[in-house]
Structures are given as structure tokens and as C-alpha cells.
Amino acid sequence: MIQLQHVCKTYGEGERAHHALRNVNLTINDGDVFGIIGASGAGKSTLVRCLNLLERPTEGSIIYDGRDITNLSGKALLELRAQVGMIFQNFSLFQQRTVLRNVTFPLELRGEKKEAREARAHELLELVGLADLAQRYPSQLSGGQQQRVAIARALANNPKVMLCDEATSALDPRTTASILQLLQNINRNLGVTLVVITHSLPVASKICNRVAVIDQGRIVEEGVTAKVFSDPQSPVTRELLSNDSLLVETEQNVEAGEAK
Numbered sequence: 578m579i580q581l582q583h584v585c586k587t588y589g590e591g592e593r594a595h596h597a598l599r600n601v602n603l604t605i606n607d608g609d610v611f612g613i614i615g616a617s618g619a620g621k622s623t624l625v626r627c628l629n630l631l632e633r634p635t636e637g638s639i640i641y642d643g644r645d646i647t648n649l650s651g652k653a654l655l656e657l658r659a660q661v662g663m664i665f666q667n668f669s670l671f672q673q674r675t676v677l678r679n680v681t682f683p684l685e686l687r688g689e690k691k692e693a694r695e696a697r698a699h700e701l702l703e704l705v706g707l708a709d710l711a712q713r714y715p716s717q718l719s720g721g722q723q724q725r726v727a728i729a730r731a732l733a734n735n736p737k738v739m740l741c742d743e744a745t746s747a748l749d750p751r752t753t754a755s756i757l758q759l760l761q762n763i764n765r766n767l768g769v770t771l772v773v774i775t776h777s778l779p780v781a782s783k784i785c786n787r788v789a790v791i792d793q794g795r796i797v798e799e800g801v802t803a804k805v806f807s808d809p810q811s812p813v814t815r816e817l818l819s820n821d822s823l824l825v826e827t828e829q830n831v832e833a834g835e836a837k
């Protein structure tokens with residue numbers, strides 16, 4: 578279980594201070610696919626970056642399974658990061674490394690032997706459906722394939738949690754559907770808790786069992802996805818839903834992509 582307690586994050590100081598997170602309280606349970614939705618600039622990325630301490634909260638605590646990790650440093654911080662995988666919109670692969678060596682990278686950092694780490698990487702590439710592409714370079718892959726490599730790399734250390742920051746935003750609807758399916762399998766079969774940032778309500782409604790809506794750094798609504806979307810309590814959620822005129826259309830595209 579991950580708990581955020583009174584988390585605030587302020588960038589800059591004095592007149593230039595920007596309050597990106599304001600008193601955020603959230604509980605993410607083991608096995609959740611937890612969605613964080615909100616407009617651009619609402620604080621979504623800042624929130625997930627606090628979960629692996631890529632950003633330090635200015636105030637408040639981040640608690641994993643009852644252990645306060647907010648002030649970890651050194652080796653303990655590296656160990657925490659190994660427990661928390663992350664994937665991004667732009668895939669963030671190492672362009673000079675083959676697919677295989679992208680996936681072995683986290684294991685190299687841990688000092689694993691070449692044979693062991695390559696065996697593990699092959700296993701992971703199999704899992705994400707890229708067993709044949711181990712020797713290619715990222716530039717020789719489609720966007721969806723690159724995201725699969727990033728997912729394999731994020732899984733290398735057997736994380737309990739994976740943070741997905743707009744992981745499908747750069748992909749077409751059909752590829753989006755296949756990546757969402759892969760993430761869902763990882764959640765169900767490997768028991769990895771997913772925290773999914775998205776500005777796409779169809780993506781959230783497709784895979785998230787719970788969602789939190791964030792607006793100007795505040796959580797304005799949180800709950801079971803179907804309930805939040807069918808009976809939104811906050812004006813911000815209502816506006817997001819009404820602005821999303823593409824909702825129905827995109828959902829249909831996603832369904833169509835999946836059927837192929």
C-alpha cells in the first residue's frame with residue numbers, strides 16, 4: 578500500500594513560488610490500477626515523480642507498506658527506485674544500446690552477471706512480445722514496440738509498483754489498446770500495482786479500478802472509476818467529462834483496435 582499524507586510540492590521560492598501539489602492525501606492499494614487524471618499543468622507528473630522521489634515533497638510524507646520513505650537517500654533510495662518501475666510518454670530508451678542491452682541496464686547497475694541478466698532480459702522480451710527483436714536499436718522500432726522495451730526494462734528488477742506517465746499518449750488508438758492490454762496483464766498476472774497518469778478519460782475508464790482527479794495541485798475527487806465517471810461529484814470532473822467530446826469516438830477506436 579502506498580499512502581500520500583499531506584503532500585505539498587512547491588517549485589521556486591517567494592514571489593516565484595509555484596504550488597504544484599497542495600495537501601495531497603491518497604491511498605493506493607496493492608494490486609490497484611490507479612488512475613490520476615487532470616488537465617495539463619494540474620500536477621500529475623509532479624505527483625508520480627514524488628512516488629519514487631524523482632521529486633522530493635516540500636511537506637508531507639510518502640509511505641510504502643507503513644514505512645516512511647520521504648527522506649531516504651543513498652543506497653536505501655536506490656533500493657526503493659528498484660522497487661518502483663517507471664515508463665514515460667517518450668519511451669526514454671538508450672538510443673545507443675540494443676533492445677536487449679536496454680533491458681539488461683537496470684541489472685548491470687545491480688551488478689548482475691552477464692549471463693544471468695541476459696537470460697532475464699530474454700524472459701522479459703518474451704513477456705512483452707518482442708523476443709525476436711533483441712538485437713535491434715530503438716530507432717528501428719515502432720512507437721508501440723519501443724514502449725514494450727521500456728516496459729520490459731521497467732520490470733527488470735521485479736518492481737511491486739509501476740508508474741506510467743502518459744505511457745500511451747504518443748501512440749495511435751490501436752497501439753494504445755495493445756499496450757493497455759499488456760499493462761493489464763502485468764497487473765493481473767504479475768500483481769504489479771500500476772499508477773497511471775493520463776489526460777485520456779477512455780484510457781482511465783478502460784484500465785483503472787480507481788481514479789483521482791487533480792486540479793491545480795489538489796485532489797478534487799477520488800473513487801471507483803465507474804462511479805466517478807457516471808456520477809461525478811466535483812465540477813472539475815464534470816468539466817473534464819464534458820470537454821472530452823472525443824470520449825465516445827476514441828473509445829470506439831480503442832475497441833476497434835483491440836478487435837484486430
Ligand SMILES: Nc1ncnc2c1ncn2[C@@H]1O[C@H](COP(=O)(O)OP(=O)(O)OP(=O)(O)O)[C@@H](O)[C@H]1O
Pocket residue numbers: 588589595597615616617618619620621622623624776
Ligand atoms: N521543475 C519545475 N520547476 C518549476 N515549475 C515546475 C517544475 N515542474 C513542473 N512545474 C510546474 O508545476 C505544475 C505542475 O506540473 P506537472 O508537470 O506536474 O503537470 P502535469 O499535470 O503533469 O501536466 P501535463 O499534463 O502537461 O504533463 C505546472 O504548472 C508546471 O509548470
Ligand SMILES: [Mg+2]
Pocket residue numbers: 621622623
Ligand atoms: Mg505531465
